Amino acid sequence: xxxxxxxSPSLSVQEGRISILNCDYTNSMFDYFLWxxxxxxxxxxxxxxxxxxxxxxxxxxFTVFLxxxxxxxxxHIVPSQPGDSAVYFCAASAVYTGANSKLTFGKGITLxxxx
Amino acid sequence: GAxxxxxxxxxVTEKGKYVExxxxxxxxxxxxxxxxxxxxxxxxxxxxxxxxxxADDSGLPNDRFFAVRPEGSVSTLKIQRTERGDSAVYLCASSLxxxxxxxxxxxxxxxxxxxxxL
Numbered sequence: 001x002x003x004x005x006x007x008s009p010s011l012s013v014q015e016g017r018i019s020i021l022n023c024d025y026t027n028s029m030f031d032y033f034l035w036x037x038x039x040x041x042x043x044x045x046x047x048x049x050x051x052x053x054x055x056x057x058x059x060x061x062f063t064v065f066l067x068x069x070x071x072x073x074x075x076h077i078v079p080s081q082p083g084d085s086a087v088y089f090c091a092a093s094a095v096y097t098g099a100n101s102k103l104t105f106g107k108g109i110t111l112x113x114x115x
Numbered sequence: 116g117a118x119x120x121x122x123x124x125x126x127v128t129e130k131g132k133y134v135e136x137x138x139x140x141x142x143x144x145x146x147x148x149x150x151x152x153x154x155x156x157x158x159x160x161x162x163x164x165x166x167x168x169x170a171d172d173s174g175l176p177n178d179r180f181f182a183v184r185p186e187g188s189v190s191t192l193k194i195q196r197t198e199r200g201d202s203a204v205y206l207c208a209s210s211l212x213x214x215x216x217x218x219x220x221x222x223x224x225x226x227x228x229x230x231x232x233l
Contacts, residue, residue: 004157032219043119043206043224044158051219089157095219101212102148102171103222105157 003027004092006106015115019077023090023106026071030092034103035064035075038087047088048075052096080113087111117141119225121207127231128197136192136228140209147190148208148222149182158206164190165212197232204229 005024013019021035031052036044050057050064050073057064063076077084090106120139128134140147145166150158160174164184172182179197184190194201208222 006157036224041226043208043226046221046223049219049221091157100163100171101146101210101219101222102160102163102174103150103158104160105150107155107157 001026002106003030004090004104004106006090006109008109009107010110010112012112012114013080015082015113016079019075019080019084019111019113021075021077021088021090021109021111023073023075024071025073025092027092027094027104028071029094030104032093032095033064033066033073034091034093035062036089036091036105037084038089038108044089077111080111082113082115085111085113119207119209119223121205121225121228123228124226125229125231127233129233130197130199132197132232134194134197134230136194136205136230138190138192138207138209138225140188140190140207141223144209144211144223145187146210146212146220146222147184148210149190149192150206150208150224152204152206152227154203161192194230197230199232202230202232 034049035047038044066073087108089108091103147164149161152158163171166187179195181193204227206227208224210220
């Protein structure tokens with residue numbers, strides 16, 4: 001039973017364009033959401049997060065949007081760069097409602113940015 | 116500064132053997148997590164330490180898996196009677212969290228140990 005779903009396994013975009021990575025969740029207890037980026041043979045690297053009291057968080061080229069009613073979040077990368085090519089994981093935790101910091105991850109999406 | 120380190124980077128063992136995987140967290144980080152990533156999946160939570168004690172071990176799949184953190188720093192994940200299904204990348208993460216069991220402090224991951232059980 002996947003509580004965090006990343007339904008598209010891969011995405012290919014042109015350099016300079018916007019990349020939109022989507023994520024859905026089913027557990028209503030989740031109240032803190034994160035995106036991690038992973039290169040081959042390395043551990044996941046934290047990218048950006050958002051708590052459930054917000055609907056948007058921005059950090060440079062990266063923006064995360066949260067739609068709580070739809071249980072959906074998305075990561076926007078603008079403009080996309082070849083160095084952004086990696087696997088992106090959506091993760092969630094029930095930090096405030098469940099008082100637990102453990103992360104539940106989606107399966108990941110492979111982003112390829114074409115020069 | 117130094118990040119989370121894990122040793123060995125690769126471990127090949129035979130079915131039925133015992134293995135130990137080591138994690139060195141970032142200095143000063145009191146919270147430590149173990150996750151397991153199988154092929155084509157995202158990381159799955161195994162166990163979480165706050166200091167020396169296991170605050171949540173609900174992700175350990177069965178009693179063949181055990182983890183310790185005796186001095187509140189280095190942690191060892193121990194797997195007895197390994198099975199082919201245990202083959203995965205075992206990831207360790209640490210965060211600064213100084214109190215309680217809940218925090219939004221960033222979890223920093225190590226590169227993982229790739230375990231292959233033949």
